[in-house]
Amino acid sequence: MSPRRRRTEEFTSYYGRPILKEPTWEALDIAGYIFAGGLAGASSILAAGAQHTGRPRLERAAKLTAITAISASVAALVHDLGRPERFLNMLRVAKPTSPMSVGSWILSVYGPLAGASAAADVLGIFPRAGKAAGIGAGIAGSAVATYTAVLVSDTAVPTWHDAHAVMPFVFAGSAAASAGGIGAALSPLAEAGPARRMAIGGAAVETAMSFAMERSGRLSAETFHQGRAGTLLRLSKALTVGGAVGIALGGRSSRAVSAVGGLAVAAGSALLRFGIFEAGRASTLDPKYVVVPQRERLAARQEEPAKADTMG
Template sequence: MSPDRPAVGDLFRRFRERLAVEGPARPGEHGGHAPKAGRNGRRRGGGGEQLNVPPVEFTSYYGRPILKAPVWKWDIAAYLFSGGLAAGSSLLAAGGQLTGRPALRRAGRVTSLAAVSASTFFLIHDLGKPARFHHMLRVAKLTSPMSMGTWILSAFGPAAGVAAVAETAPRLPEHGLLGLGRKLLPPAGNAAGLLAAVTAPALATYTGVLLADTAVPSWHEAYPELPVIFAGSALASGAGVGLLAAPTGEAGPARRLAVAGAALELWGSHRVENRLGLLSEPYATGTAGKLLRAGRALTAAGVAGALAGRRSRMLSALSGGALLAASVCTRFGIFHGGVASARDPKYTVVPQRERAQRRAGQQPHVNGPGAGPNGG
């Protein structure tokens, strides 16, 4: 080694001192080279600059929805309303029957038959062919809300029909074959009316179970609330019929029905707009948000008018109309909210990622206490 050349140790010491002062060499400076990235995505020997690709907001491939939006149209939303109206009216009629209020009983029975007939029409219209409704009666599958709903509708419809036809008994002649019908129809109508009332809760709520059983995000996640909302909506609509049709002296059961239905409907609507996180958004925005807000306002106005209008026929009738309109807004609002959540891919992807992260956080670490030398 030449005596004029510094020792290797001195050169290394000078290099470390300069590195501490100036930092690592950057690409293109002093002929240095960029440090390579390690497996963890950081530069070796550098300042730890992140090289991973930053997260991006997911939309979908080619901008297309991930789920196929429901092909149901307005007729299914109308089916949801008319089915609930039929159920609520039959309960109203049973209350009038058991408490000796003929006007309330008559209004409930006639409305129930008209509503269940409309409900059947809307369902068959959506199916496309009447034979398809018949074919659904070939089996009874307890795990299928659609199958159970078909059987519930088939049991409720004839009972509601007999109860409504029985209201024509006083108009039949007293003698002859029709006179026999005049004697037999009232007891048959009472039995059929009670049978329809027993079936009514299932008719009112099964549509909520049906919607929650789909893959539509905002319907599926709201499975605890939808049957409650639909039950409350059915009771409120039935109460609206009683307030519209019955004199104030017979409208007591309708007022109590309105209070119970409004409580269930308002509680459920508040829950779906606040409990579901991101999936509550479709219920609070757009067409669904407007309809549900209108439904809440009409429900509150209808209950207030029903309680304040005990002696005012006009106020009772206005309250009944408000409750019926509120039921329409609520059912259509829930329908539109679910359809909107299926069309936007974020309502599918973001909750899935959140559930995956929660599951990953609940799993024990493979190298935690008690783990073997190989992480097992």
């Protein structure tokens, strides 16, 4: 048994009470907001590429996915805030040091661009303005797809905070996988090539980075393997990898395989976000995830002068 394991098993806090308050957010609101935002942002990137390469049906599918997903994302955020005016109040100031403030402004820029791009495509009006909006939505979409990683990492929740270095890559891969999966499911085979490649590439990045996150060696990373979070994340990997393999092997020749594989990848991406949410929630319930790392950092600082004296 390792020293760390022995310390954590023996650790207790005053009265066995949590040190951190458990997040009061609803999983459907926050994890749903994060997933739908990632899907929307990456779909706008896919739509901009389809627009540039002359794939009109893929372009329309991606644009409609983007506006639908960002609407769902904003609705989930507003529901969590309780009243719509609370979201508007966040736009009264711009704080570059606040991920929530920056994210609110990103959503405010991205939403109208995605909406204008989709409306122009569906209604056949203002084609030049619609294409310009599509490019703008693609650019802003890259921020929408990843800023939530900074948002959740910039908290006191141990599991999320400890994963701050890799979380943006996990979210970026997950967003690309979901957007590519939905695009592959909704588009004809002849136009769906970029969506299939996006789904496969995103699934590869998502899987590799989530493995790195879950096996970081941090004490709080063990919450990724336990309870509801562990179940959700294992199921996420099975769907993501299985769907990506299916698309790679048969997605080019079979619309059914492309659709089923794409939806599986998108479902895996959604479960990943819910699994990460549950892991973070679990890490606030056990005091060891806060106090043990604090004691280890204190011990390391106390050892530094002793090492310096020895070397001197």
